[in-house]
Amino acid sequence: MLEGYLQIALFIAVLVALIKPMGIYLARVFNGERTFLTPVLGGVERGTYRLLRVDPDGEGQDWKAYARSLIVFSLLFWILLYLILRTQGIQPFNPEGFHSGPWDLSFNTTSSFLTNTNWQFYGGETTLTYFAQMAGLAVQNFVSAAVGIAVVAALIRGIVARSGKSLGNFWQDIVRIILYVLLPISVVGALFLVSQGVIQNLSHATVIHTLSGGTQVLAQGPVASQEAIKELGTNGGGFFNVNSAYPFENSSGLTNFFEMLLILVIPAGLTYTYGRMVGSQRQGWAIFSAMFVLFIIGVVVVYIAEQHGTPAEHAAGLHTTAFHGSTGGNMEGKEQRFGIANSSLWTAITTVTSCGAVNAAFESLSGIGGAVPFSNLGYSEVVFGGVGTGLYSMLLYVLLAVFIGGLMVGRTPEYLGKKIGAREIKLVSLGVLFTPLAVLLSAGAASATELGKRSLYAGINPSGFSENLYAYLSQANNNGSAWAGYTGFLQPHAPGNVGAYGITFANLLGGFVMVTARYAPILFVLAVAGALAGKKVSPAGLGTMRTDNPTFVFLLIGIVVLVGALTFFPAILLGPIANGLTSRLF
Amino acid sequence: MMQGLRKDLTTGVIALVAMTIALGLVYPLAITGISQVFFSGSADGSKVSYDGKVVGSHLIGQEFKGKAYFHSRPSATGYSGNVTYFGNEGPNSVETREEIREELKAYVQLNKPYDHSLTREDVPVDAVTQSASGVDPDISEANAEIQAHRIAAVRHLSLGKVEELISQNTDSRSLGVLGEPGVNVLELNIALEEEAPLR
Numbered sequence: 001m002l003e004g005y006l007q008i009a010l011f012i013a014v015l016v017a018l019i020k021p022m023g024i025y026l027a028r029v030f031n032g033e034r035t036f037l038t039p040v041l042g043g044v045e046r047g048t049y050r051l052l053r054v055d056p057d058g059e060g061q062d063w064k065a066y067a068r069s070l071i072v073f074s075l076l077f078w079i080l081l082y083l084i085l086r087t088q089g090i091q092p093f094n095p096e097g098f099h100s101g102p103w104d105l106s107f108n109t110t111s112s113f114l115t116n117t118n119w120q121f122y123g124g125e126t127t128l129t130y131f132a133q134m135a136g137l138a139v140q141n142f143v144s145a146a147v148g149i150a151v152v153a154a155l156i157r158g159i160v161a162r163s164g165k166s167l168g169n170f171w172q173d174i175v176r177i178i179l180y181v182l183l184p185i186s187v188v189g190a191l192f193l194v195s196q197g198v199i200q201n202l203s204h205a206t207v208i209h210t211l212s213g214g215t216q217v218l219a220q221g222p223v224a225s226q227e228a229i230k231e232l233g234t235n236g237g238g239f240f241n242v243n244s245a246y247p248f249e250n251s252s253g254l255t256n257f258f259e260m261l262l263i264l265v266i267p268a269g270l271t272y273t274y275g276r277m278v279g280s281q282r283q284g285w286a287i288f289s290a291m292f293v294l295f296i297i298g299v300v301v302v303y304i305a306e307q308h309g310t311p312a313e314h315a316a317g318l319h320t321t322a323f324h325g326s327t328g329g330n331m332e333g334k335e336q337r338f339g340i341a342n343s344s345l346w347t348a349i350t351t352v353t354s355c356g357a358v359n360a361a362f363e364s365l366s367g368i369g370g371a372v373p374f375s376n377l378g379y380s381e382v383v384f385g386g387v388g389t390g391l392y393s394m395l396l397y398v399l400l401a402v403f404i405g406g407l408m409v410g411r412t413p414e415y416l417g418k419k420i421g422a423r424e425i426k427l428v429s430l431g432v433l434f435t436p437l438a439v440l441l442s443a444g445a446a447s448a449t450e451l452g453k454r455s456l457y458a459g460i461n462p463s464g465f466s467e468n469l470y471a472y473l474s475q476a477n478n479n480g481s482a483w484a485g486y487t488g489f490l491q492p493h494a495p496g497n498v499g500a501y502g503i504t505f506a507n508l509l510g511g512f513v514m515v516t517a518r519y520a521p522i523l524f525v526l527a528v529a530g531a532l533a534g535k536k537v538s539p540a541g542l543g544t545m546r547t548d549n550p551t552f553v554f555l556l557i558g559i560v561v562l563v564g565a566l567t568f569f570p571a572i573l574l575g576p577i578a579n580g581l582t583s584r585l586f
Numbered sequence: 587m588m589q590g591l592r593k594d595l596t597t598g599v600i601a602l603v604a605m606t607i608a609l610g611l612v613y614p615l616a617i618t619g620i621s622q623v624f625f626s627g628s629a630d631g632s633k634v635s636y637d638g639k640v641v642g643s644h645l646i647g648q649e650f651k652g653k654a655y656f657h658s659r660p661s662a663t664g665y666s667g668n669v670t671y672f673g674n675e676g677p678n679s680v681e682t683r684e685e686i687r688e689e690l691k692a693y694v695q696l697n698k699p700y701d702h703s704l705t706r707e708d709v710p711v712d713a714v715t716q717s718a719s720g721v722d723p724d725i726s727e728a729n730a731e732i733q734a735h736r737i738a739a740v741r742h743l744s745l746g747k748v749e750e751l752i753s754q755n756t757d758s759r760s761l762g763v764l765g766e767p768g769v770n771v772l773e774l775n776i777a778l779e780e781e782a783p784l785r
Contacts, residue, residue, distance in 0.1 A: 135610030245718035247645035253765015310677035316686035325728030326710035339766030
């Protein structure tokens with residue numbers, strides 16, 4: 001395990017080293033300052049503003065105007081993506097001649113990619129045209145990520161603003177985030193991935209006559225260009241059904257390391273950006289520390305559990321101890337080139353962030369190992385979380401912690417000099433509780449009625465319960481990883497959509513949950529930003545509760561865990577932990 | 587308010603078209619073009635040839651049966667390269683136990699005649715568990731080491747020679763540290779065919 005821990009330590013060292021440069025760069029982008037790319041891209045930026053009829057030097061939007069632009073923008077893209085998914089038969093870049101799948105699947109997929117979830121009931125290589133992947137899904141990978149980042153930029157401006165109600169300009173934020181952050185890193189990242197073996201072409205699937213005389217068909221496509229933004233934007237929707245476990249998406253230990261960095265670099269960097277923008281790096285590091293502690297606990301737990309192996313493996317007589325030339329551990333549903341350590345690390349990363357890309361099969365994780373993704377989702381994606389979404393959700397928890405801490409010591413709660421009043425706390429509570437509520441209602445509806453049963457793979461047992469709960473946890477938290485057995489789409493003649501049909505209940509409920517659990521919290525967050533913008537700042541005194549020291553970090557962790565545990569612990573007990581506590585087989 | 591909405595709709599529609607063209611067509615097609623020029627081998631799937639014919643991809647595992655080849659890891663998908671899915675064998679599932687038990691038995695039965703000391707305890711985990719992708723190109727070094735005895739006997743090669751071929755076809759950790767070493771099964775079997783053809 002030592003070599004595994006060394007790799008994990010190396011990853012963390014590189015990530016931490018990237019936080020400051022990334023954080024500073026993002027702050028410059030948010031503040032409209034010059035960056036090292038301005039000489040190259042400044043002209044494009046100004047041209048885009050002219051094209052969009054946006055005045056970059058205008059006075060900015062208040063929270064309602066900002067929210068309106070965001071909703072209009074998202075709604076338009078929902079319609080476009082749905083149309084793209086419904087018209088596959090007439091599209092170019094369709095060498096396999098795929099037609100569109102069922103309408104309810106398109107509804108689910110559209111809602112999924114619009115909301116940065118990338119939940120997939122379908123397998124990309126067997127259902128989608130290259131055109132739909134590129135012009136439909138990959139565009140949303142950029143756009144939904146930019147929307148999330150824009151919202152956190154707006155929230156930070158609201159927290160900082162001492163006068164005026166402006167949260168910035170939505171259109172300008174989107175343009176700058178895509179142009180200066182997402183696109184350049186994706187270009188470099190995609191080319192690097194191709195150089196390491198990730199495919200990028202527009203060819204027909206290749207028919208191979210194998211060495212021992214068989215036939216193997218290898219699906220092709222523009223994978224690398226999608227892979228880079230899929231990780232960077234914490235989207236997670238695989239070009240292939242088995243996602244980043246497939247060697248054409250993730251070819252080696254190096255690509256795996258690189259892709260994990262892409263997932264975390266923006267969510268982690270944003271904590272530094274935050275400290276810089278509020279004028280105190282310690283505030284940023286405090287939030288980073290809380291996230292980091294919860295993250296590391298998850299990594300270590302899942303690694304130890306996976307290295308131990310599973311009851312089924314032991315009952316079969318398999319020895320899961322490591323020895324020279326073998327990783328040992330639970331290799332069911334894992335790839336040799338990643339082994340136990342890198343599959344475990346990835347599993348933790350993809351579930352603390354709202355990425356949801358996987359490089360190993362979640363349903364085959366050990367009971368306790370599987371409890372980690374569950375808990376990470378149960379924290380409502382505030383441990384790094386999605387790009388932007390993670391930090392803005394965490395900031396809601398910060399305000400909640402300030403409020404609760406203030407109650408405990410009997411003071412008016414203040415954050416960065418601004419009084420937190422009844423209106424803010426109401427909005428914060430709604431924002432914090434909306435997602436868990438959406439999870440429990442939808443997962444409950446699906447498991448309490450016959451309608452959800454058709455989607456189960458494992459049947460009525462702890463694994464089946466896990467599938468169902470995880471499906472709605474993942475969709476409501478806009479994560480998109482799956483306890484893979486749960487289905488809403490059946491495809492008897494794959495590849496291709498001939499004879500394929502959807503499970504309408506799962507598709508519609510999931511789509512509805514993804515959309516509401518994305519946009520309702522965004523509206524609450526923008527409303528909080530609006531309420532804080534322009535508030536008077538009182539100087540910190542002796543009685544002010546500090547929000548940049550270990551005590552506060554501890555309080556913040558406690559509140560995140562408490563809200564998550566109170567909401568989900570009973571349900572998680574019934575699923576993975578029931579599996580983990582017994583050596584019984586079902 | 588209405589005026590703001592109208593303005594948002596106009597800007598939104600323009601943004602929709604511009605971004606779809608720039609991010610959905612120009613970006614992926616430019617990456618495709620550059621990749622095809624500079625990295626055509628890997629962009630097209632790292633294909634490998636034997637005897638002048640393409641027989642597979644360095645990155646995609648394929649099925650090998652019989653005594654004369656190194657075997658890939660078990661696959662839930664029949665080593666499909668165009669319909670991929672996870673095996674979803676749960677940690678506490680009777681089915682998983684049965685599947686692994688079968689694989690263990692078959693593996694020991696196949697290799698024990700050539701490696702008399704082989705017992706179930708010696709079998710490395712990767713040899714009897716399904717990979718995630720269904721097309722894991724690699725097996726562990728320990729797995730290759732066990733199969734080497736069989737291959738040496740069947741192909742009339744010295745064990746030392748087979749072990750040499752194994753180490754030549756082992757992808758070590760990236761940059762010496764990242765990931766796990768893996769023996770590339772297809773490349774190794776090609777090397778075998780070149781060294782000691784069956785016919």
